[in-house]
Amino acid sequence: MWWTLPCARVTPYRCISAGTDGPRAFSLLHEITMSVEELEKKKTIDLRKKYIGPSCKIFFSHDPIKIVQAKGQYMYDEKGQRYLDCINNVAHVGHCHPEVVKAGAEQMGFLNTNTRFLHDNLVLYAQRLQATLPDKLSVCYFVNSGSEANDLALRLAWHYTGNKDIITLENAYHGHVSSLIDISPYKFHQLSDAELNQFVHVAPSPDVYRGKYRTDHPDAATAYADDVKDITDNVHKKGRKIAAFIAESLQSCGGQVIPPVGYFQQVAEHVHKAGGVFIADEVQVGFGRVGSHFWAFQLQGDDFVPDIVTMGKPIGNGHPMSCVVTTREVAEAFMSSGMEYFNTFGGNPVSCAIGLAVLDVIEKEDLQGNALHVGQYLTNLLEKQKEKHPLIGDIRGRGLFVGVELVKDREKLTPATAEAQEVIYKLKEQHILLSADGPHRNVLKFKPPLCFTTEDADLVVEKIDLILKGTCLITEEIQCKSSEVLCFAASFFLELEEALGLKVNNSLNTENEKRRRKLSTDEKEHGGLNHSNKGVEQTKQRKRMKT
Secondary structure, three states: OOOEEEOOOOOOEEEOOOOOOHHHHHHHHOOOOOOOOOOOHHHHHHHHHHHOOOOOOOOOOOOOOOEEEEEEOEEEEOOOOEEEEOOOOOOOOOEOOHHHHHHHHHHHHHOOOOOOOOOHHHHHHHHHHHOOOOOOOOEEEEEOOHHHHHHHHHHHHHHHHOOOEEEEEOOOOOOOOHHHHOOOHHHHOOOOHHHOOOOEEEEOOOOOOOOOOOOOOOOHHHHHHHHHHHHHHHHHHOOOOEEEEEEEOOEOOOOOEOOOOOHHHHHHHHHHHOOOEEEEEOOOOOOOOOOOOOOHHHHHOOOOOOOEEEEOHHHHOOOOOEEEEEOHHHHHHHHOOOOOOOOOOOOOHHHHHHHHHHHHHHHHOOHHHHHHHHHHHHHHHHHHHHHHOOOEEEEEEEOOEEEEEEEEEOOOOEEOHHHHHHHHHHHHHOOEEOEEEOOOOOEEEEOOOOOOOHHHHHHHHHHHHHHHHOOOHHHHOOOOOOHHHHHHHHHHHHHHHHOOOOOOOOOOOHHHHHHHHHHHHHHHHHOOHHHHOHHHHHHHHHHHHOO
16 A cells, blocks of 8 residues: 655655554554644634634534545544545545655755746646647646636637637536636526626536436437527627637536536537637546546547646645646637736646656556546445435446435435435544535535545445434444434434435334334433434534535
């Protein structure tokens, strides 16, 4: 296993094996010399509230986790508790991969400067990155975040086409800068109509589960693409043309949406005829995450090549870097504008050394192959859960990019938003980190580091199964001596499906059901748990819904 820990002030590495868990692992982690003062968790929370903007949200806000160390697919809190990370698509090759850390540290010890000086790292990395893309995409611009990359992509499109109008997708998110908030319905849907940009047009999300055209449609790809053509026609009637169509190759914040094959090809044809270019946002899903291909746009087929590709998050495995890759024609049009493009930190020697190391690790450890194998294994496990639990409406994804949509009614597709939040919080209590997203916040999102294993998949799905069907089997780790406490836990878990009137194929343990009924009778007689905890639990539920 590659987990070796670089010390802050010494050279040697100490190895932590995959089997090392909990306090043992944490004791090894804390042998590292720490250069930053460690604070009590409460102090950290107080300082965050005092000095960090209140709009900067945090996971599990009513009881946040303080993470002090991470390795591979695991994160550790200040008490040494290990959490399985199913959230981080940024730590692409695994948290703190030693080869990536070493590459950055060594280059920082030699030189870090801007791209106005010649340096081999810049051109070698550009060459290596381009080799993963179609030949047409041959010119790189290095920047520092996905937002910067998408913002620059819009500038390239505007200069190349001379047009202003942008088509984006429903529920899309492309970044936090002003130009991108304008094209991100995931964000701007909260604004009033008067504040929306008149040059931005929203096409339906190509969601074949919940969207306008679903799996029963004979040609959903064409139907969704025709909606884009309708937009281009309406813009043309106003005497204008399209600058760009932008889409995540697989929608992430929009709810793990997988566009039907053939959709991008037809959209690109309509957009090109309307004077625009096609921008593929690979910030969330690139670099082998989908398993079968290195880039998610390649899922559409070899006959589709976007005009501009943006990338970020996984590119530096946590180091702030990103890139825009485009055609020679688009790049030359940008240059002809007369304005020089310069980015102080984009493409610096340290960033490029890290980028090269990430590509090396993906290749040497066959992480793309692992994403394909483990992703399919995870999907198969989840499909079996769908057969057992009516709360699971849909399983969709590619590689290690998987969504589980929870619904209260499979016919009406009523979003099970509260239930999704409850699953996330229950998993957190089991030391598993998962998130929910989508327009209704009811889609469980799997996007872990690519070193995720089949054993990790088994663990997560087992815990989800227990939460959904409401058994008390978690007592393997927590020995409850009191049958009342045990059955109260069972009663609490049953809320997810029983309270909704849902039935599962596998019936619950008969003995637990008898004890639960007995406990309910005892509560009525003695005024115990039923009264004292109700208000507290309702308060917790409200807090959870806000996160």
